[in-house]
Each structure stands twice: as structure tokens, then as C-alpha cells.
Amino acid sequence: MQSETAADNGEEPPATRTLNSLKQFRSAGRGFWSDVSDADWNDWRWQLKHRITNVEQLQRLMPTLTPEEFAGATLANHKLALAITPYFFNLIDPADENCPIRWQVIPRVEETQTAPWEMTDPCGEDSHSPVPGLVHRYPDRVLFLVTDRCAAYCRYCTRSRLVSNASGYDFHPQFDKQIEYIRNTPSVRDVLLSGGDPLLFSDERLEMLLSQLRAIPHVEFLRIGTRIPIFLPQRITPQLCEMLRKYHPLFISIHSNHPRELTTEVREALGRLADAGIPLGNQSVLLRHVNDDPLVMKAQVQKLLLCRVKPYYLYQCDLISGSAHLRTSVRQGLEIMEQLRGHTTGYAVPQYVIDAPGGGGKVPINPDYVMSRNGEEVVIRNYEGKIFGYPEAADGTPLVAPPTEIEEPELV
Numbered sequence: 001m002q003s004e005t006a007a008d009n010g011e012e013p014p015a016t017r018t019l020n021s022l023k024q025f026r027s028a029g030r031g032f033w034s035d036v037s038d039a040d041w042n043d044w045r046w047q048l049k050h051r052i053t054n055v056e057q058l059q060r061l062m063p064t065l066t067p068e069e070f071a072g073a074t075l076a077n078h079k080l081a082l083a084i085t086p087y088f089f090n091l092i093d094p095a096d097e098n099c100p101i102r103w104q105v106i107p108r109v110e111e112t113q114t115a116p117w118e119m120t121d122p123c124g125e126d127s128h129s130p131v132p133g134l135v136h137r138y139p140d141r142v143l144f145l146v147t148d149r150c151a152a153y154c155r156y157c158t159r160s161r162l163v164s165n166a167s168g169y170d171f172h173p174q175f176d177k178q179i180e181y182i183r184n185t186p187s188v189r190d191v192l193l194s195g196g197d198p199l200l201f202s203d204e205r206l207e208m209l210l211s212q213l214r215a216i217p218h219v220e221f222l223r224i225g226t227r228i229p230i231f232l233p234q235r236i237t238p239q240l241c242e243m244l245r246k247y248h249p250l251f252i253s254i255h256s257n258h259p260r261e262l263t264t265e266v267r268e269a270l271g272r273l274a275d276a277g278i279p280l281g282n283q284s285v286l287l288r289h290v291n292d293d294p295l296v297m298k299a300q301v302q303k304l305l306l307c308r309v310k311p312y313y314l315y316q317c318d319l320i321s322g323s324a325h326l327r328t329s330v331r332q333g334l335e336i337m338e339q340l341r342g343h344t345t346g347y348a349v350p351q352y353v354i355d356a357p358g359g360g361g362k363v364p365i366n367p368d369y370v371m372s373r374n375g376e377e378v379v380i381r382n383y384e385g386k387i388f389g390y391p392e393a394a395d396g397t398p399l400v401a402p403p404t405e406i407e408e409p410e411l412v
């Protein structure tokens with residue numbers, strides 16, 4: 001009734017206004033860097049060189065740091081380095097302690113607390129690594145780790161044992177050995193380049209890897225996992241896109257968690273990749289204080305489609321050491337999926353997964369739409385809670401009688 005009243009008054013209903021405002025594209029702006037030239041600001045190497053990397057810089061730019069953040073930033077470089085590009089820093093709301101960008105990149109003292117079930121390698125990557133820097137867990141594909149550096153560091157990173165090298169992991173990929181393993185393993189038809197962030201490499205260095213992989217006859221499919229379009233959209237240059245388009249079929253998975261990250265700069269960068277014929281998917285991590293809210297997630301997936309990106313996975317946050325303050329419940333994840341499936345475009349609905357602790361791989365987690373089944377019938381419910389019976393086919397032969405709806409008045 002409230003929304004009818006608002007509509008009668010010529011106003012948008014509150015829920016619609018919130019969804020729409022979350023979906024607005026805005027520029028990150030210049031913030032503290034207003035006197036920097038356009039050429040420097042748009043130069044990805046300038047952005048990298050001017051990252052915020054220590055507590056003194058952070059506090060100077062953001063005097064509103066909380067005691068938890070100040071302590072976390074002081075300790076950060078012993079575990080997972082602190083780094084934020086000036087561009088991405090401008091997305092932080094310094095007046096809001098619960099700013100969703102802030103929770104993702106500003107260290108907190110809670111990172112030093114490890115629960116008994118947390119791990120340094122929650123996906124068991126090291127135990128599935130036949131060659132340093134190569135993870136071969138699934139039968140037909142490998143994860144090719146190319147670097148331990150990222151443009152900025154996510155406080156919940158599942159590879160925080162490795163990225164930034166703050167905890168002494170000493171990551172040294174050996175490209176010759178990694179490529180040789182792929183060349184000698186004909187079952188590998190799909191190679192995912194990740195890290196760290198492969199798009200931190202120069203165009204020439206990245207092309208050296210892509211061309212060697214493309215020359216292997218059984219490698220059908222190349223993928224790059226990157227958060228650079230979000231942290232550093234300046235890196236997505238026309239020259240990079242021209243180089244990448246030579247290596248099709250090449251897909252890119254980006255990593256974005258909140259609609260505020262999808263700025264006008266990001267939309268343009270993603271458009272350049274899409275114009276180069278690169279199919280784009282997004283991986284989000286479900287994070288407390290960031291996106292554990294059906295409305296935020298609905299805005300996020302709809303905004304991704306506006307950027308020509310298919311929402312691909314929604315990850316339950318891995319049990320990485322020191323991440324309890326950012327994890328939300330599976331119950332909440334299922335609630336979010338309930339609010340997406342059927343309520344918005346099917347292309348916008350990601351697959352919710354848990355990466356099984358210790359190296360079991362991705363397990364799809366879905367609300368229960370199958371209520372029961374036996375040899376004769378499957379009972380299902382739709383997104384509205386209506387219940388239907390679908391006759392099971394015997395011996396693969398479809399039954400002649402059409403499915404009939406089972407009336408469940410209390411649910412309709």
C-alpha cells in the first residue's frame with residue numbers, strides 16, 4: 001500500500017528508487033588527485049606507482065580510519081600487503097564506516113584472528129600442484145598462476161598465502177615447466193591464467209604466454225581471471241584488446257562484488273574488451289557488510305548485464321585465515337539466490353557455489369526447487385512458491401499425459 005501511495009503522489013516507490021540509485025553509473029572522479037594531468041591519471045603505470053601502500057598514507061588521505069582499521073593497516077604488510085590504486089580509493093566513502101568498498105580493501109585488526117576451521121590454503125591448491133604455479137584439480141583444465149602481484153589486495157583473498165608475498169611464500173612460477181606440463185598432458189583442453197593478476201603483465205609478456213599456449217594443439221580454450229578492470233580500468237587499453245583478440249577463443253572472468261565498483265570508467269573498459277569479441281563473466285564473493293543483501297545483489301547483477309558481463313559465480317567466502325568478519329551465512333546466500341531466480345533475467349543469475357574446503361572443487365548450492373521425486377513423479381516448486389508435479393519418464397520415454405499442477409492452496 002505504501003508504494004501505491006507513493007506512486008499516486010507521482011514518486012517512485014522506495015524499493016525501486018533504491019534499486020535504481022544502486023544501478024546509476026558514476027565516475028570515480030579525481031578526489032585528492034585533482035591536480036594530476038589527464039595523461040598521468042589515465043596511465044595505468046602512474047596509477048600503480050601511486051598506490052596507497054602504508055598506514056601513514058592511508059591515514060593522511062582518510063583521517064576517519066577506525067581503530068580497527070588503523071591497527072589492521074599497521075599490521076597488514078606482515079600477512080597480505082596493503083595496496084589500493086588512487087582510482088579505486090576514490091570509491092571509498094570516508095564518512096561511512098560501513099562503506100562496502102572500504103571493507104574489501106582496508107585491512108582490519110580482525111585479520112589477525114584465525115578460527116580453528118580456517119586455513120591458509122582453503123581450496124587445497126598446493127596439494128593439487130604437479131608443477132610450481134600450476135593447479136590441476138579438474139580432469140580437463142588447469143589453473144596457471146602467472147604472478148603473485150595484484151593492482152590492489154582484497155582482504156578476503158583465497159590466495160593470500162601467496163599474493164603480495166607478504167607472508168614469505170616465495171612464489172616463483174616457472175613458465176617453461178608449467179607450459180611443458182600442459183603440452184605433455186593431452187587431457188588439458190582449458191587453461192585459466194590467474195594469480196595474482198595476469199593483466200599486470202606488459203602486453204608483450206602476456207602475449208608471450210598466450211601465444212605459447214595457443215600453439216599447443218589440445219588447448220582449445222583460454223581464460224584470464226582478473227580484477228584489473230575493476231581496480232585499474234586504465235589498463236584496458238585499445239592495444240591490449242587488439243593483442244588479446246588474436247587468441248580466441250579467449251574468455252575473461254572479472255571480479256566485482258558491489259554495484260558501486262561498476263563506474264563509467266569500468267563500463268567503458270569492459271566495453272572495449274567486449275568489442276574485441278571477448279565473452280565476459282563475473283565472479284563475486286559473498287561478503288558481509290558488502291553484498292550480503294538481496295537488493296544490492298540484484299542491482300549488481302543487473303548492472304553487470306548493462307556492462308555486457310554475464311554474472312557467472314557467486315562464491316561463498318572461502319575459509320581463509322582471518323576472514324570470519326567478512327563471511328556471511330550460507331542461509332543468507334540461499335536467500336539471495338531465492339530473490340534472484342525468477343525475479344530477474346535468467347542471464348543475470350549467477351551460480352552460487354562453495355569451494356569445498358581442502359580441495360573438493362566447486363559445489364553448486366541451490367535453493368530446494370525439487371521437493372520430492374520417485375520413479376513416477378518429480379514435485380517441484382517455482383520462484384513464487386507454487387507447487388507442480390512433473391511425471392517422470394519411464395525408460396527415457398516421455399509420458400503422453402501433460403504435467404498437471406498440484407494445488408497447494410496454502411502456498412499460492
Ligand code: SF4
Binds near residue numbers: 154163
Ligand atoms: S585481485 Fe584476486 S588474487 Fe588479487 S587479492 Fe584480490 S582476490 Fe586475491
